[in-house]
Structure formats: structure tokens, C-alpha cells
Amino acid sequence: MKKKIVFLLAAIVVVSCSTRVKKPEARSKFLKGFSTYYNTLFNAKDALNSEFTERDKAHKDNFYAPYIPILTYEEQPLGSDLGQSSAFAENSMKMAEVNRPQNGKNGPGMPSNGPGMPGMPGNNMPQDPNNPEGNKGATTLEIAEAKALKAINKYSVIRKGEEKNKTVFDAYIILAQSRIYQGKSVKALDALNYVFTHMKEDKRLPLARVYEGLAYSQLKNYHKSDEIFDKLKNEKISKDHEKLLSIYYAESLLDAGKKESAIKELDRAFELNGNRKLKSRIAFLRGQVLQETGKCDLARESFAAAYKYANDFEFEVKSQIEIAKTFNGKGNYEGAKDYLEKISKKGTYGSRKNEFYYALGLMANKAGKKKEAQDFFKKSLLEKVSDAQVRGLAYYEIGKDYLDRNDYIGAGAYYDSALVAMTYEPSRILLQDQSNYIKKISKNYYLIKKNDSILSLARMSDAQKTDYFAKYIEKLKIREEKEELERRREERNKGFDNGDYNANSLFANSGNSFEDFGVATKGFYFGNTGTVSKGTSTFKQLWGDRALVDNWRYSKKMATIEDMKNEALGITSAPNPRRFEPSYYIEQIPADLGKLSQLKKDRDTASLGLGIMYQNYFTNTSLATKTLYDLVDVKPEEKVMLQALYEIFAMNYEKNPQIADRAKQILLTDYPYTSYAEFVRNPKNNTFVKSSEEVENEYKMAYALYESEKFTESQGRIEQIILKYPKDALIPKLNLLNAINAGKTSGKEVMILQLEQIVLNYAKTPEGIKAKEMLNYLKSDLAFQPTDNKGNSVPNNPFNGPGQPSMPQTDQNNIAPGNNKVNNNSQMMNNTPQNNNIQKKQLNQMQKLQSPEEVKASGK
Known part of the structure; x- marks a missing residue:
């Protein structure tokens, strides 16, 4: 009887372990759960663990990005196992030979590429007819x-709509x-939805919700993820799930831009x-967010905590640097400086001296010790590079001091040096x-200095010029004597041995008198880094820095900053036999009034x-205003003067009205009949609200009057609309139509004045751009008696250059109602030259405006 029972049980086991796939409802919950973990599911976890291990090895924190991630791949959960244990890694190694594919063939755990079971996520991997398992070229x-x-x-194992094999939960989380x-992420949500539908009572369900929020x-x-995370936060869940939730929730809040909420969640995650x-x-990460929100004291405390708990050398160094960056300048600077200097000399920290010197420079800047800060930045450049981005930032800080x-x-x-060194691309783009x-700016700045210098010398008397250059020659002699002493010192040192006797030096090998130049075991001569290094050092001792050019022996071509300045100022560096004669320099000063006048114009422009x-580039309004007022004080030509006064007023009239008032008074007093004067009387606001239906109807009426050649009535209606609705979106369009009406009633000169006003007030709108195009044409051929900006008559000169001016091309974008674009076909006056048939045709073409129906029919 016992034998029969044993035989029967064995038969049951064999049948139940058959490879025949049964429907989920017909499967054994116990045996399927057992085989799932120790076969296919184990392989899935192993593959995921391998991927995380590889990513973790390749992971390198970018401390210059706005935020670092909290979890590295080493700390990612595997399925429902929160935390990767060393036990799993060891077990994975033991099982690898059994479960992994061998010799490029599919292992026993590889799945078929079927569509998946009803109600379950399908496998969308591409099917290869030669590889039915579908893993050829697949990533981990x-x-x-x-x-x-x-x-x-x-x-x-599904029974009555419920998943009975609890191990499958792991499979869905891994999926x-x-x-x-x-x-x-969308496919991940598809997998998680199955868990929410068929495993409603599973205690690990909060973990699935965490991944749902992450997806x-x-x-x-972010609205949906915040909803999921916030709901989970208020539920009673296991501590392990709560830890993971706090991390992903904090990062999600940061991605959504909710920094204050993220700080609170990071506090919770830390606890x-x-x-x-x-x-x-x-x-x-909390320190980075606090620093970004301007809470430097709290950020400093957070970075101190990061340093305290760091178990990674890189993290220790970067935390110390961030602590220095958050120094507010009011604390104990000397104590903090001594601390960092001591740390930089201790053990392995010595290899990061360049980073600590950079941090000390930042602290010194905050403490108001500019010179000391620059010394630290320069020291950073002299140390061995441990972080290229820090080297680039040190170059940047020195450059910033020069800029100031x-x-x-x-x-x-x-x-330029910073751009070469930097590795963080967003920083490089901004710096570029x-x-x-x-x-x-440099090009203009040094042109101004050069021309100012020449003009200043030209105004001197002969005695003053001689005295000025005599002093210059004395300084030149002293400098050249110093350079000659340095050259002789280098000549004397040439005879002394300054060789490299380290292990890589060719002198360190006592076996051979000469380095092997052939193909012996030592290899190629220039492959020996020690030999190349010594050769480079010796060359620099003999010749200094030389450019890679022909005839390099004849002159030292080292481009120093001083050389670059001299070149920008037009000072030659090549010695001249007459360089010690004052007359040599005096002869080069221009005396011709035409040349001096051109120098002045170039300088003013x-x-x-x-x-x-x-x-525009640095939003430095105070320096811009000072520079332009200095220009106004030297009385440039009228065109430049008007532009300078306009720029001063435009950049200051809202925020600094007292500073703008001087420019306003000059324009109103000296140039009352210009469009610039009109602008300062009533500067327009370029911020418009949406166009209202009432204004659109009024505009249609004004346009209809214009079409009926009732230009005065059209003007009156437009002026009433502008007064009543000054911020409507159609205001620029109304002004353009009004300028055209003015041209018809008052002539070309008045139209030009109004178009100039549109260009000043609405420069960035389509109407402003079109008005500028119209001005370019109208100003190219004035057929009336022109006046200057003070209202005085000037000789009539209708042509600015040879030949007829070219007309702007006509298009469908006109000022007809229903079209918010402006036509570049300007409306000309009736006082055009009658003796020019070509121009007459062009003007007639410009006078022709499309009706609203034509505009609609054109589809534009």
C-alpha cells in the first residue's frame, strides 16, 4: 500500500511540473509560487540587479547641475525587496551559470514572445524569426x-478575479x-494597473502606488503624481515604503518647481x-535647494550635515566647498579660512588643493577681500587639476574681476580659458x-581709448607733446633694461643642469648611454613621456613660449594680455631704431582736420x-547711463546725440525718472520737432491686453472712412479710440493707419514723423517693423523742402545716392480689418515728382490697399 501511495504522489508531482501551460485558473498556487522565484523571477531580478550594478559603477554625480539625485542605482529596490542585499548578489553569482544564456544561446529562462495573457501586459519586444526567444541584441x-x-x-494563478500567487507581485514590480x-512610463502604468485590479488586498500595494507616482x-x-504621493503620505504604511515614498515625493516636488514643499519633504526623508x-x-540636495532659494544659513547647516554623514571622499570635498560657497561674509572668516587651509594639507585632501583654494577664494570674495580672493583663485590654477569644472570656474572668477x-x-x-576647461555644458553655454x-564691448572700448588718446595729443602744444613723449621714453628705457637683465640671467643659467632625474627620465637608466631610437623593446622615442617632457622643458628654457609659425627663432611671439591691449590700442611691439626720439611719435599724430573729425565721429559712434x-548684454543700467551721458557731454553729431538721449530716457524713465529727466529736457529744449521729443512727452506702454470687440468695430469704421477717402474723419475717429482704449492690442495698427491718413492730408513729412513715432513706441511689434521698412523708402527720396531737427530749412537734396530707391515688395499682410498684420505697402502723398514714371507706378501700387474681402479670400 505504501509503495502505491509513493508512486501516486510521484506521478502527481511529475504531471504538475509539466511544461504544458495551463490557464491561470487551473494552476497550483503552491508549486507555481515556488518555481516562479527559483527560476524565471530570479533571472529577472538578477538581470535588473546587473543593470543597476553597471549603472552604479558608471554613475558620477554632477555637482554643478541644479540638483543631485538622492538614490544612486546601488540603492534602487529590486522588486518588492527594498534595498539590494549582499546576500542576493552572492546568490546571483551562484545561480548565474545555471540561469544565464550560454555561448550566445538562449537560456531556459527566456520567454516566448507572445502577446501576454488576457488582462495582462503584453510583451512588445520585436520578434526575430531566427531567434524566437527574442533576446538577440536586447539590453539588460x-x-x-x-x-x-x-x-x-x-x-x-487567478481565482475569481484575484491573483493567488503572491510572488507574481514581485514580477509586476520588476516589470x-x-x-x-x-x-x-505609460507601459509601466499598464503593468501596475493589473496589480491594483487583481491584487487589491496585498500588503505591498503601497509600493506599487509609489512607482505609479514615479511614473x-x-x-x-505632476498634479497626478502629487495626488498619489500625498494620499499615500496620509495612509498608514510600512516604514520601508514610507522611506522610499519620501525620497521620490521630494524629487517629484522639485521637478514640479515646488521648492518650499520639497524642502519640507526632504526634512522628512532625512529623519x-x-x-x-x-x-x-x-x-x-536639501542644501542645494535652500541655497537656490537664498536661505544660505540653513543651506550651510545642511551641507555640514552632508559632510558629517558622508561615507564617500568626493562627497566630503564637495560638501566642504558648498559650505564655503554659502559663507555670508559676516561670520568668522579668519577661522573658516584657517580650517580649510589645514584640511587641504591633510592626507588625501592634499590631492584636492585646487578645489579648496577655489572655495577659499569664494569665501574671501564674500568677506570683501577682493585681492586675497584673486590670490586664492590663482593658487588654484597652479595646483594639480582634480576637477576640470573647478579649474574653469577659477578662470571665470579671475576674468570676472578683470571685467569689474x-x-x-x-x-x-x-x-576663453574657462571655456576650454569647463565640463558642465550649461555653464559653458552661458559663459560663451x-x-x-x-x-x-572690448572692440568699442579700446577704439574709444585709442581715439581719445590721439585726439588728446593732437590738442597739445608742441612743448607739451615733447614733454609727454620724453616721460614715455624714460619708462620705455627702464622696461627694456629690466627685460635685458632677465634675458642675461636666463643665458647664464643655460649652462647648469636642470634635467629630470625621475624614473621616467632617460638619465635614470644606467644601462644605456643613449635612448634607443629604433624599434627595440623600449619603443618609439617620442612615446617616452619622460623624454618628451624633458625636451619641452629644455625648449622653454632656451626659447620661451613660441607660436607655431615660420621663422619662430627670430622673435618671441608670446601673446600676453599686455600685448593684446597694446595691439588693441594700436601700439606696435616691434622695436624701432627711433623709439627713443620724441619726434618719432610726434610725427605720427594726425594734423589734418578731416582725419581728426573722422576720429571723433568713430569714437562717438x-x-x-x-x-x-x-x-542689453549685462543689464548694467547705471554704467550704460553714465557712458551715454559722457557721450552727450562731448557734443557728438546730431544723429548720435538724439539716439543717446533717447536710450538714456528709455532705460530710466520708469525706474529712475530723475536721471531720465535731464535727457528729456535736452530733447524738448534743443530738438523739440523730432519724434524723440514726441516720445519723451508721451512714452507709450508696449504691454497690450487682448483686443476687444468694440475696438475692432471702431477700427472697421475708421478703415471704411479711409477707403472712402475721408481721411480727416478717419483720423478723428482713430484719435478718439486711442484715447479711450490706450492698452488695446489694436493700438499699434490704429497708429499705423493714422500715419497713412496723415500722409494723405498733411504730406510726406508729417507721415515720416508719425512713422518714426511708431518705430520708437512699438519697435518689436509687426507694425513697428513695417513702419521702419516704410521709413527706409520714404527717407530715401524726399520730394519736399526738408528741415533740420530744430525746424530750420536745409538745402533740398532728394537723392541720397545714385539710382532710384528700391520699393519694398508688396504682400497680403495689410492694415485691413480682420488682419492683425500690417501691410508694408506705404501710402504715399500726392506731391510725388511727376517727371518720374517708374516712381509714379510704384507709388500708385503702394496707394492701393486690399479690402477686407480680398484679405479673407487670400487666406492670409
């Missing part, structure tokens, strides 16, 4: 996804994870998590823009550009 995450799907397809880390956050649906590494990373002192050549040189701006660039 795709393998983890496929393994999880196979575990679900083969081992799911969701593998998809999230592939960026397939929505990855999709940038919940006991792992030292996690506490350190949470504290560091208006030394644009020096600033540009250091900014600044570097380009500095080069443009450059000064105007410099003031505008200060405002």
Missing part, C-alpha cells in the same frame, strides 16, 4: 522586462521598474532614512554668450554702441 533592462513577463505568463528605467512624475504629470549614505545625499575693472582684454582672455559680448551694449 529589456531582458529583465522579458523575464518578468514570462514569470507572469507562466505562473500567474514596472524595468520599463520606468527605459523611459516607458506619472516621469511623464511630467526617516537611517542609512548614512542616503542621509548625506538627502542633506546635500573694465579690463575687457583681460576678462576675455580668462573667459558672455565671452562673445565681452569681445564686442563706438561710445553710443558701448552704452547700449552695457544695457
Whole structure:
């Protein structure tokens, strides 16, 4: 009887372990749960663990990005196992030979590529007819996804709509994870929805909710993710789930831009998590957010906590640097400086001296010790590079100091060096823009200095010129004597041995008198870094820094900042036999009035550009205003004077009305009949609200009057609309129509004045742009008696240059109602030259406006 029972049980086991796939309702809950973990599901976890291990090895924190991630891949949960244990890693190694594919063939755990079971997520991996298992060229995450799907397809046990095999929960979490880390968040949500539908009573359900919130956050649906995380936060869940929730919730809030809420959640995450590494990373991230919100004291405390809990040398160094960056300048600077200097000399910290010197420079800047700060930054550049980005930032800080002192050549040189060294791309992009701006400013700045110098010398008497250059020659002699002494000292030192006797030096090998130049075991001559290093050192001792050019022996071509300044100022560096004669320099000063006048014009134009660039590039309104007022004081030509006064008023009339008032008074007193004077009387606001139906109807009426050639009535209606609705979106369009009406009733000169006003008031609108195009044409051929900006008559000169001016091309974008774009076909007056048939045709073409129906029919 016993034998029969044993035989029967054995038969049951064999049948139940058959590879035949049964429907979920017909499967054994116990046996399927057992085989799921120790076969396919184990392989899925192993694949996911391998991916996380590889990513963790490759992971390098970017401390210059706005935020660091809290979890590194080493700390990512595997399925429902919160935390990767060393036990799993060891078990994974033991099972690897059994479960992993061998020799490029599929292992026993690889799934078929079927569509998945009803109600379950399908496997969307591409099918290869030569490789039915579908893992050829698959990434580790795709393998983890496929393994999880196979575990679900083969081992799911559904009874009355409920999943009875609890181990399948792990498979769904692994499936969701593998998809999230592939960026397939929608498919991850598909997998999680099955858990919420068929495993409603599982105690691990909060973990699935955490990943649901993470998936929505990855999709940038922050409202939904916040809803999920906040609901979970108010539920009673296990401590492990709560730890993970606090981390993902804090990062989601940061991504959504809710910094204050994120700080509170990071506080909670810090308290919940006991792992030292996690506490350190949470504290560091919290410090970054606090620093960004201007709470430097709290940020400093947070970075101190990051340093306290850090179990990573890199984290220790970066935490110390951030502590220094948050120094507010009011604390004990000397104590903090001594502390950092001592740390930089201790053990392994000595290899990061360049970073600590950079941090000390930042602290010195905050304490108001500018010179000391620059010394620290320069010391940082002399140390061995441990972080290229820090080296670039040190160059940047030195360049910034040059910029603050208006030394644009020096600033540009250091900014270029910073661009070469920096590794964080967003910083490089910002710095590249600044570097380009500095080069443009530099060009104008040194042109002004050069021309000012020449004009100043030209105004001197002969005796003053002789005395000035005599003093210059004395300084030149002293400098040349110093350079000659230095050259002789270097000549004397040439005979002494300054060789390199380290292990890589060719002198360190006592076996051979000469380095092997052939193909012996030592290899190629220039492959020996020690030999190349010694050769480079010797060359520099003999010749100094030389440019890679022909005839390099004849002159030292080292481009120093001083050389660059001299070149910008037009001072030649090549010695001249007559350089010690005052007459040599006096002869080069221009005496011709025409040349001197041109120098003055060039100088004034450059000064105007410099003031505008200060405002546009660096938003330095005070320096821009000072530069432009200095220009006004030297009485430039009228065109430049008007532009300078306009720029001063435009940038100051809202925020600094007292400063703007001087420019306003000059325009109103000396240039009352200009469009600039009209602008300062009534500066328009370029911020418009949406157009109202009432204004649109009024505009249609004004346009209808214009079409009926009732120009005066059209003007009156437009002026009433503008007074009543000054901020309506149609205001620029109304002004343009009014300018055209003015041209018909008052002539070309009045139309030009009104178009200039539109350009000043609405420069960035389509109407302002079109008005400028119309002005370019109208001003090119004035057929009336012109006056200057003070109302005085000037000789009539209708042509600015040879040939007829070209007309703007006509298009469908006109000023007809229903079209918010403006036609560039200007409306000309009836006083056009009758003897010019070509121009007459052009003017007739410009006078023709499209009706609203034609505009609608054109589709524009």
C-alpha cells in the first residue's frame, strides 16, 4: 500500500511540473509560487540587479547641475525587496551559470514572445524569426522586462478575479521598474494597473502606488503624481515604503518647481532614512535647494550635515566647498579660512588643493577681500587639476574681476580659458554668450581709448607733446633694461643642469648611454613621456613660449594680455631704431582736420554702441547711463546725440525718472520737432491686453472712412479710440493707419514723423517693423523742402545716392480689418515728382490697399 501511495504522489508531482501551460485558473498556487522565484523571477531580478550594478559603477554625480539625485542605482529596490542585499548578489553569482544564456544561446529562462495573457501586459519586444526567444541584441533592462513577463505568463494563478500567487507581485514590480528605467512610463502604468485590479488586498500595494507616482512624475504629470504621493503620505504604511515614498515625493516636488514643499519633504526623508549614505545625499540636495532659494544659513547647516554623514571622499570635498560657497561674509572668516587651509594639507585632501583654494577664494570674495580672493583663485590654477569644472570656474572668477575693472582684454582672455576647461555644458553655454559680448564691448572700448588718446595729443602744444613723449621714453628705457637683465640671467643659467632625474627620465637608466631610437623593446622615442617632457622643458628654457609659425627663432611671439591691449590700442611691439626720439611719435599724430573729425565721429559712434551694449548684454543700467551721458557731454553729431538721449530716457524713465529727466529736457529744449521729443512727452506702454470687440468695430469704421477717402474723419475717429482704449492690442495698427491718413492730408513729412513715432513706441511689434521698412523708402527720396531737427530749412537734396530707391515688395499682410498684420505697402502723398514714371507706378501700387474681402479670400 505504501509503495502505491509513493508512486501516486510521484506521478502527481511529475504531471504538475509539466511544461504544458495551463490557464491561470487551473494552476497550483503552491508549486507555481515556488518555481516562479527559483527560476524565471530570479533571472529577472538578477538581470535588473546587473543593470543597476553597471549603472552604479558608471554613475558620477554632477555637482554643478541644479540638483543631485538622492538614490544612486546601488540603492534602487529590486522588486518588492527594498534595498539590494549582499546576500542576493552572492546568490546571483551562484545561480548565474545555471540561469544565464550560454555561448550566445538562449537560456531556459527566456520567454516566448507572445502577446501576454488576457488582462495582462503584453510583451512588445520585436520578434526575430531566427531567434524566437527574442533576446538577440536586447539590453539588460529589456531582458529583465522579458523575464518578468514570462514569470507572469507562466505562473500567474487567478481565482475569481484575484491573483493567488503572491510572488507574481514581485514580477509586476520588476516589470514596472524595468520599463520606468527605459523611459516607458505609460507601459509601466499598464503593468501596475493589473496589480491594483487583481491584487487589491496585498500588503505591498503601497509600493506599487509609489512607482505609479514615479511614473506619472516621469511623464511630467505632476498634479497626478502629487495626488498619489500625498494620499499615500496620509495612509498608514510600512516604514520601508514610507522611506522610499519620501525620497521620490521630494524629487517629484522639485521637478514640479515646488521648492518650499520639497524642502519640507526632504526634512522628512532625512529623519526617516537611517542609512548614512542616503542621509548625506538627502542633506546635500536639501542644501542645494535652500541655497537656490537664498536661505544660505540653513543651506550651510545642511551641507555640514552632508559632510558629517558622508561615507564617500568626493562627497566630503564637495560638501566642504558648498559650505564655503554659502559663507555670508559676516561670520568668522579668519577661522573658516584657517580650517580649510589645514584640511587641504591633510592626507588625501592634499590631492584636492585646487578645489579648496577655489572655495577659499569664494569665501574671501564674500568677506570683501577682493585681492586675497584673486590670490586664492590663482593658487588654484597652479595646483594639480582634480576637477576640470573647478579649474574653469577659477578662470571665470579671475576674468570676472578683470571685467569689474573694465579690463575687457583681460576678462576675455580668462573667459576663453574657462571655456576650454569647463565640463558642465550649461555653464559653458552661458559663459560663451558672455565671452562673445565681452569681445564686442572690448572692440568699442579700446577704439574709444585709442581715439581719445590721439585726439588728446593732437590738442597739445608742441612743448607739451615733447614733454609727454620724453616721460614715455624714460619708462620705455627702464622696461627694456629690466627685460635685458632677465634675458642675461636666463643665458647664464643655460649652462647648469636642470634635467629630470625621475624614473621616467632617460638619465635614470644606467644601462644605456643613449635612448634607443629604433624599434627595440623600449619603443618609439617620442612615446617616452619622460623624454618628451624633458625636451619641452629644455625648449622653454632656451626659447620661451613660441607660436607655431615660420621663422619662430627670430622673435618671441608670446601673446600676453599686455600685448593684446597694446595691439588693441594700436601700439606696435616691434622695436624701432627711433623709439627713443620724441619726434618719432610726434610725427605720427594726425594734423589734418578731416582725419581728426573722422576720429571723433568713430569714437562717438563706438561710445553710443558701448552704452547700449552695457544695457542689453549685462543689464548694467547705471554704467550704460553714465557712458551715454559722457557721450552727450562731448557734443557728438546730431544723429548720435538724439539716439543717446533717447536710450538714456528709455532705460530710466520708469525706474529712475530723475536721471531720465535731464535727457528729456535736452530733447524738448534743443530738438523739440523730432519724434524723440514726441516720445519723451508721451512714452507709450508696449504691454497690450487682448483686443476687444468694440475696438475692432471702431477700427472697421475708421478703415471704411479711409477707403472712402475721408481721411480727416478717419483720423478723428482713430484719435478718439486711442484715447479711450490706450492698452488695446489694436493700438499699434490704429497708429499705423493714422500715419497713412496723415500722409494723405498733411504730406510726406508729417507721415515720416508719425512713422518714426511708431518705430520708437512699438519697435518689436509687426507694425513697428513695417513702419521702419516704410521709413527706409520714404527717407530715401524726399520730394519736399526738408528741415533740420530744430525746424530750420536745409538745402533740398532728394537723392541720397545714385539710382532710384528700391520699393519694398508688396504682400497680403495689410492694415485691413480682420488682419492683425500690417501691410508694408506705404501710402504715399500726392506731391510725388511727376517727371518720374517708374516712381509714379510704384507709388500708385503702394496707394492701393486690399479690402477686407480680398484679405479673407487670400487666406492670409
